[in-house]
Amino acid sequence: MMRRSIPVFLSLISLFVTPHVCASISLSATRVIFDGSRKEANITVRNGSQTVLVQSWIDSDQGDNTSLPFAITPPLARVVANQQQLLRILYEGSGMPSDKESVVWLNVQEIPQTSLSEANILQLAVRQRVKVFFRPPDLPGExxxxxxxxxxxxxxxxxxxxxxxxxxxxxxxxxxxxxxxxxxxxxxxxxxxxxxxxxxxxxxxxxxxxxxxxxxxxxxxxxxxxxxxxxxxxxxxxxxxxxxxxxxxxx
Structure with missing residues (x-):
């Protein structure tokens, strides 16, 4: 009896909560090239139709992201409609291989702001993920x-x-x-x-x-x-x- 009631319950929820996926932001590049001879690399987040919170962080495919020698500023920013936000990727100065190029990932997630009139709308955060290519200084080759x-x-x-x-x-x-x-x-x-x-x-x-x-x-x-x-x-x-x-x- 309980199993039969679950689909009915979910159907009732869908009558009152409407899922809403909105991709308002875009990035100025599809990849970031980090020159190891510099202290930072930048990328711009452009916002379109509505005010959003933008959360950013660096991770890798290795699982241990707490030891990565990178930081993002600002990690959380409120970006109003038709404006943009500069993200600065900072390197600690050590911790990455010096004899080859390395790759980490920049994650930029938008969190739409909900008004009282949208109380019954389920808004989903949309995340964009691009590669950050870190190149040590004086790396041989091109x-x-x-x-x-x-x-x-x-x-x-x-x-x-x-x-x-x-x-x-x-x-x-x-x-x-x-x-x-x-x-x-x-x-x-x-x-x-x-x-x-x-x-x-x-x-x-x-x-x-x-x-x-x-x-x-x-x-x-x-x-x-x-x-x-x-x-x-x-x-x-x-x-x-x-x-x-x-x-x-x-x-």
């Missing part, structure tokens, strides 16, 4: 050259065709639209991923390749959010590097 320095290899193992990529450089490479094979029969390996400095990654192709060599294409997202196309001619058991194809703005 981030723009990192995609072309990736090393690719095809190999057969147990009846499967494996695609391996190695990033020998000091910078992360953000990949998109990774495809193997000729244009009319290309296999989408992955839509988006990121290869860290020194990382080896292996993908299993769904369709085994029969030819000795095969074309590979991918796009890499640069510091400005633009997509740069690269092409590689793959050969079994041989390491291959990419060459740039074209550049276009990310949509």
């Amino acid at each position: 981030a723009a050259q990192a995609p072309a320095q990736l090393k690719w290899k095809l190999q057969k193992e147990g009846g499967q065709t494996l695609l391996t990529v190695n990033n020998p450089g000091n910078y992360h490479v953000s990949l998109a639209d990774l495809e193997v094979g000729k244009t009319d029969k290309a296999e989408r390996v992955i839509s988006a991923t990121m290869i860290a400095p020194g990382e080896h990654r292996t993908f299993t192709l769904k369709v085994p390749l029969q030819s000795v060599s095969s074309p590979l294409s991918f796009a890499s997202i640069n510091d400005y959010g633009a997509l740069q196309k690269f092409e590689v001619t793959l050969n079994f058991q041989e390491m291959s590097s990419a060459t740039p194809a074209e550049v276009k703005e990310q949509q």
Whole structure:
């Protein structure tokens, strides 16, 4: 009897409380490049239609976020409609690797303000999350050259065709639209991923390749959010590097 009453109870709640999701804010960039020779990096939060509270914090994918040597100011700010707020990301000066680029995440969450007339509206906080690329001072190499320095290899193992990529450089490479094979029969390996400095990654192709060599294409997202196309001619058991194809703005 209790189980039957639960759906009825939830239906009654929905008559009085209307869920309302509002994304009022936008960020001035899709990523933050933190120059380690400077004390801070900035990003702007733009507000649109209504007054909101903006809560910001830094975290990582490792789980232990209390030890990250970064701070956000202001961590909580009230931003009125059609105004903007500058967020400053501060670095303590130590605590991050000095021999390679690191990535942490900036979280910006908007909390809509509720008026008395909206008492029966359930408003949900909307969070945006962008990467912060921390680059130590005097780091060798250039981030723009990192995609072309990736090393690719095809190999057969147990009846499967494996695609391996190695990033020998000091910078992360953000990949998109990774495809193997000729244009009319290309296999989408992955839509988006990121290869860290020194990382080896292996993908299993769904369709085994029969030819000795095969074309590979991918796009890499640069510091400005633009997509740069690269092409590689793959050969079994041989390491291959990419060459740039074209550049276009990310949509």
